[in-house]
Amino acid sequence: MGASLNDVKHRITSTKKTRQITNAMEMVSQAKLNQIQKHTVSYAEYASQIKSVVLHLAQSHILDGLNKSSGHSADQDQSKTKRSAYLIITSDRGMVGSYNSNVIREANEFIEKHSGSNDYQILAVGGTGSDFYKKRGDNVSYEYRGVSDVPTFNEVRQIVKMVTSMYDKGQFDELYVCYEHFVNRLISRFRAEKMLPIDDEAIASAASQDIEVKPMSAEYDVEPSEKEVLDVVLPQYSESLVYGAILDAKTSEHASSSTAMKSASDNADDLISSLELQYNRARQAAITTEITEITGGQEALSH
Structure with missing residues (x-):
């Protein structure tokens, strides 16, 4: 999951740089x-x-x-x-x-x-x-x-x-x-x-x-x-x-x-929004998984 998050984050950064150029x-x-x-x-x-x-x-x-x-x-x-x-x-x-x-x-x-x-x-x-x-x-x-x-x-x-x-x-x-x-x-x-x-x-x-x-x-x-x-x-x-x-x-x-160039900038904006949504969902999923694992570990220790 970490590698996936880093990959999405890299694409967001790259797309923002492209948007700066097209702007x-x-x-x-x-x-x-x-x-x-x-x-x-x-x-x-x-x-x-x-x-x-x-x-x-x-x-x-x-x-x-x-x-x-x-x-x-x-x-x-x-x-x-x-x-x-x-x-x-x-x-x-x-x-x-x-x-x-x-x-x-x-x-x-x-x-x-x-x-x-x-x-x-x-x-x-x-x-x-x-x-x-x-x-x-x-x-x-x-x-x-x-x-x-x-x-x-x-x-x-x-x-x-x-x-x-x-x-x-x-x-x-x-x-x-x-x-x-x-x-x-x-x-x-x-x-x-x-x-x-x-x-x-x-x-x-x-x-x-x-x-x-x-x-x-x-x-x-x-x-x-x-x-x-x-x-x-x-x-x-x-x-x-x-x-x-x-x-x-x-x-x-x-x-x-x-x-x-305006069209390219608009497309970059759409892609950035999509990637940020994807990144946030993946991050929330990772946090949820970590919480579940911690909770599961605590329950195992209590028994």
């Missing part, structure tokens, strides 16, 4: 979540303005000849199978609940539906996704690890520069950004947004998102030229889309981590 990790994730949410609020205004400009350029038909002039024409796309690429955003670490598995599962379903058995490429932001698709034997043509807890615009600019360079070189014909959109601290939803080329589908995808689009006139007098305006606006649009997706994904990651 600390929950607080860290919560702090990161609060920080990135403040950052996202200031970014949303910029993103809204950029999306507004691109949407209204589309309404003014300034974008109509864009894909033909870039070498990715609609006629070419119809005459051959499109080579698709998917920029999939996951975390670099574990302890984030179901976050990574949700992104990968939903992305796989989207890829299966969109590409089927056709060739496609994976562009992985985050080590978890990169490791998964490499292990599965997929073509991971680009990976970026170590995104900051609150990503900077310069980090994303590196990613966008590489991705657009791959597109311009003809390594793929279209690119989708796949990530978990933050709804609230308990809910996130998968999104797959078309990033390249900036065509009707990409514009419709941008228009359907939650960022408020500012009302603007659809009529433009373009100075000095349409091409020079597009050369400035479209790279900013691409950076804005990817940066927004990574910010959104990181927000979901921190929320998922906080929720997972």
Whole structure:
């Protein structure tokens, strides 16, 4: 009985130490979540303005000849199978609940539906996704690890520069950004947004998102030229889309981590209560046994 009591007591001590760790990790994730949410609020205004400009350029038909002039024409796309690429955003670490598995599962379903058995490429932001698709034997043509807890615009600019360079070189014909959109601290939803080329589908995808689009006139007098305006606006649009997706994904990651650690702490509390009850019952049983033995001994001596 003594060994059993010591074993239970050891498990209680061990579980309490685990609870201290999960409590600390929950607080860290919560702090990161609060920080990135403040950052996202200031970014949303910029993103809204950029999306507004691109949407209204589309309404003014300034974008109509864009894909033909870039070498990715609609006629070419119809005459051959499109080579698709998917920029999939996951975390670099574990302890984030179901976050990574949700992104990968939903992305796989989207890829299966969109590409089927056709060739496609994976562009992985985050080590978890990169490791998964490499292990599965997929073509991971680009990976970026170590995104900051609150990503900077310069980090994303590196990613966008590489991705657009791959597109311009003809390594793929279209690119989708796949990530978990933050709804609230308990809910996130998968999104797959078309990033390249900036065509009707990409514009419709941008228009359907939650960022408020500012009302603007659809009529433009373009100075000095349409091409020079597009050369400035479209790279900013691409950076804005990817940066927004990574910010959104990181927000979901921190929320998922906080929720997972809270759940682990709650489970630890339940286990500690159960073990303490088990310990007290075993201790009472041991005391009762000792009293019975003493009483029995006294009765034997009295006879």
